[in-house]
Amino acid sequence: MPLEKAAPQVLFLPLGTPEAGVSLQGWLYESLRGAILGGRLPAGSKLPSTRAMAEHYGLARGTVQAAYQQLLSEGYLQARTGSGTRVSEVLPDPTLNAGYVRRKVVAKSVEQRVAPRTPWLSKLAEIEPIFSRRAAPGGLLPFFPHRGDIKAFPIDLWRKLHTQQLRSSRLSLLLDADPAGLPALREAIAGYLAIARGVQVSAQHIVVLGSVQQGLDICLRLLAPGDSQVWMEDPGYPGARQLMEISGVNRVEVPVDRCGLRVEEGLRLAPGARLAYVTPSRQAPLGGELSPARRLALLRWAAEQGSYIFEDDYDSEYRFIAKPIPALRSMAGAEQSVILAGTFSKLLFPSIRLAYLVLPEHLIEPFTRAAALMSRHANSLAQAVLADFIDEGHFDRHVRRMRKLYTSRAEAFAEAAHRHWQGLIEVPEIRAGMDIACRLLVGNEQDAFARLRAAGVDALPLASYRVAPRDPGLVMGFAPYEERAIDEAARAVARALRN
Template identity: 80%
Template sequence: MPPRKSPPQVVLLPLGQPEPGVSLQRWLYEALRSAILGGRLPAGSKLPSTRALAEHYKLARGTAQAAYQQLLSEGYLDAQTGSGTRVCAVLPDATLNAGYVRRKVVAQVDTPRTPPATPWIERLDAITPIFARRPMVLGLRPFFPHRGDTQAFPVDLWRKLHIQQLRASRLSILLDSDPGGLPVLREAIAGYLAIARGVQVPAERILVLNSVQQGLDLCLRLLVPGESQVWMEDPGYPGARQLIDVSGVQRVDVPVDAFGIQVEEGVRLAPNARLAYITPSRQAPLGGELSPARRLALLQWAAQHGSYIFEDDYDSEYRFVAKPIPALRSMPAAEQSVILAGTFSKLLFPSIRLAYLVLPAHLLESFTRAAALMSRHANSLSQAVLADFIDEGHFDRHVRRMRKLYAARAEAFSEAAQRHWQGLIEVPEIRAGMDIACNLLEVSEQDAFARLQAAGIDVLPLASYCVKARAAGLVMGFAPYDERAVEDAAKAVAVALR
């Protein structure tokens, strides 16, 4: 009988050099874990003592001991008196480890696979998602649209409210919560809507979500059967258009003019549409308001056909020439057919990821159950902090302060355009919002976009919002940029386009 082989003895395995900014303990832990998962330290392998390892790599012995201890606690190593420290025969999370090995060790020889040809994947392949993955941007170049000034947000106050929520007596906030949203936040939103948007609604009819996109997705799943039709503004918000496209329903593009969506044209094109996506308070991206006559016509169409209206109320609070106009949902005839969607990402900061729907009573149960199934609930801690932020008056003060700040920057933007863009770009009156759709007068849209990108100026072509061709234009933002930045960027735009 052949002698039994003893486990291989590992003397001092080459582990590479630590990356800049990574602690020595973290480097040693990750290097040893990678060696274990990659097979360079097979099961049963004996590791050198912490003293020998520390001396060889010129580390403090405490660093080696801490790395070993972490690997022991996670189940990668086993230490027994008399036999030293060895690699465990069975590693934790075998499935995860196998995936780790594939990525780190044999990814270069892995055979590529083609995604399955499911309808969703096929429809996704046909578009370039507006929310495509991209590296984190620390600063936005003028005149990137759809962004507020996060530097002006009261971070210290927000931190203080967070600390208050994390007191020992309040730690239940870290548990699962109501899938419809924290009652205290729904009450706060209901109070805000009554004052700021003219919408009188019980708190129980408000559903707290992560985003308006999630709310629209719920509507498409629950209210639009099969290949039914959905009205979409043209031009309109690309994120909504793409979500409608991948959902498998039939999108009907309804033209928009200075008075909002042309309801008569929508009725002519698709009278039996199940849903209409609209931005009535400030049309995205043209900026107009839906006229009173069209509001009534839209509500009448929905009532007659049993259809629903998705009202995206994305930044209506930032209105400079007068008080914000009431939401469409505030009209008495809207209660049964209008689903009002609002977000705090525009009003506070994008990463808060909190939004809400105001639902007709007969939809509340099904929408809440679907939201619970898809995402359990929105972040409870952020909900609680936001509720305090609203109830203590900070939200109202912040919005009023930002409205004044953005109005000043809109004026600076318009004045800089008058000084530098004569004959190049026409800037309409800026009545609200954080950006404006401008008209190109001489240079083509494609040429202007390429020139501005080369000059370090970020804009979006108006064509990216359109299905049917329109006059050349650019959507340009002003909210995050102070007067000096606006002036310097305006000069750069003029140089690039001339």
Template identity: 85%
Template sequence: MPVDKAPPQVLFLPLGTPEEGTSLQGWLYESLRGAILGGRLPAGSKLPSTRAMAEHYNLARGTVQAAYQQLLSEGYLQARTGSGTRVSEVLPDPTLNAGYVRRKVVAEVEGKRTAPDTPWLKRLTQIEPIFSRRTLPNGLRPFFPHRGDISAFPIDLWRKLHTQQLRSSRLTMLLDADPAGLPELREAIAGYLAIARGVQVSPERILVLGSVQQGLDICLRLLAPGDFEVWMEDPGYPGARQLMDISGVRRVDVPVDGSGLKVDEGIRLAPGARLAYVTPSRQAPLGGELSPARRLALLKWAAEQGSYIFEDDYDSEYRFIAKPIPALRSMPGTEHSVIMAGTFSKLLFPSIRLAYLVMPPHLIESFTRASALMSRHANSLAQAVLADFIHEGHFDRHVRRMRKIYAARAAAFAEAAHTHWRGLIDVPEIRAGMDIACRLQVENEQQAFDRLRAEGIDAMPLSRYCINPRGPGLVMGFAPYEERAIEEAAKAVAQALRG
């Protein structure tokens, strides 16, 4: 049986000051009665004793007793032996009940109020954020994409490192931190990038943030304000597209194929664009890599136009058929034009909310100032724990371990698809990542999606990533699901689609 919550105990409320000519007893009575009717003192809440109330407000105890007695006699309060004085569950007049006031009176007032007519609010009403309450599924059902396996994270080790940071000798960790990020973490990230991504950068050129979304938001505000043109991959990551839409830039949707962004099309559509958003190491959601020829063409365009490239390097570490390919930022001549973004939410666990930008030298100061103004700094305690996690070699071991686990699950997913989905879903070769874009061999994508949801299967329609239609498809994740669960879910998919 559920345990009933204990009624709240009220300490003291700010009651204001008595008006001139009002007795202290009358002031206290009206203040408490108003707090009850307004819901500030909810039903069942316990009031301080008359002695404590008198001491706190510097009143005579008899004054408090008289005000309490009047409220008791009118039914606003009730007193029980051993339970103290509490707000009545039901007020003497139902129309005075706090719930009634909130539902009726407040609702009527709020119903007449409308949001200000601003461009931001107008645009916000036209999108549904990709990570809103309505878009996140309940639980972890196959085959929802963009998720890793948090059950495989070394939580006991993380707890140990966390405890070490909370020693009394390190209490300064609880104070404000450098808005660019803890020096220890920026040093750790720089070392990791040099080995894993081929990016040689000094720690002073790294900015630690809460998310890649935050980094892109700052880019749009500082580098492409107003109606500047910005390239966006199509299909592409919906969160990036939504940020562009809400910021008011002129989004230019550049098509993507198996070799990544069609740079020549971007130049044809918007040669003077201020910024290009790309996922060159593993295109989101199609999974391909930006070809060497297109990488060079993209860098040449940015150099000639004085434009910037936002490289979202979101999960390239999980590559199964070979070592991770070098980041775009690792190529010569990219120091001043490429802003590289990476996140630990994909590699460790989503709620860590730590990401980073590798900045051109002439932008690091302005971006740090913007970050400090918007969010002060990322969680410094989590930064310190992560710095230790990386420096002590745990991060590298965890990524290598998860790469093996995800590779095995990708193979199980491909095998289950081959066994159960012939004529239903075409699954391409899975070379990297935690999810894969699949082609539906049925005509109606939305109908297929609805059938899967009804059968307990979560996936993402490919159309949600696209502006221009590409044919029916699904983006399906495999990383968090064990091989047996993948097999059983694959059977459920086949049953749902075959009807």
């Protein structure tokens, strides 16, 4: 049975100063009556006790009791044993009550007032962030993509590190922090990048933010002013495309194939673009790697044009067939044009909301100033815990453990697809990541999406990632789901699509 909504609790209202010649009892009565009729004391609001009211306003308790009694007798208040004195739900005079209702309707209409149609609001009204959908009560529905298994995270260890940071000797963490990020975390990230991503960089080149989205937002504001042209992968990460849409830049959709961004098409469509957004280590969502030849061509274009490359390195650590390939930022000549973005939301858990940018030397100061202006700084307590988590080797062990776990689940997903989806869905080789773009062999994406949702299975239509028409497909995740759940969900997919 749903719980009843609690009545609003009102303590004291500013009632103004008594007018000359008006008794204190009459002043209090008129003030409370006016507050009720004016809606400042809503229906069901609880008034203070007569003793508390008298002490607060410096009145005799008898004066307050007399004013309360008059309002009670006229029906403006009601008193119940154990519930105190409250504003009546219905006012005594039908005429007054009609006015009371009219005021509530007016207040409601104000709440429903439509926001002005500014360019930003107009564009936001047309955008639905696809990754903000709520999980089912029992967790994510299979096969929702872009999520890891939070149940496998070492939460007890994280709690221990968190508690250590809350010692009385470390309370300075509760104050404002460096907008570029805690030095300890930036040092830890620099050390990690040198080993895992082949990027040799000092901690001074790293800025810690709340998300990669925030980093891209700063890039668009600082490096692509006005209607500057910006390359966007097609298909590509919807969050980046939507951010470009509301930022006002001239987004140029550059096609992607199995070797990643087709740089020659970008040069043909918009050679003078100010920025290129790419996912070279594992293209989102198709999963391919940007070929060496195209990496060189991309860097050459950026150097010749004085443009920048935003490298979204979102989950390259989860590579199953070999060691992770080096980041684009690790290549010779990349240090002046490539902005490397990484996130811990994919590698640890989404709500940690910590990410980083590796910046060229000349962008460190403006980006730090922008971060300070837009968000002051990322959560410093979480930064300190993460720094210890990395320095003590827990991060590396966690990533290796999750890579092994996701490898087995990728294999289970591929086996279930082969067993149940013949003639329905074609699943390519899963080489890395937490999800895979699959080819839909029957029907259309929207119909398949609706059928799967009705069957308790989730996925994202490939159309959510692209602008140019392509073969129908679904982006499906496997990382958070155990082998048995994968097989059961695969059976449900088969039933839904065959029906």
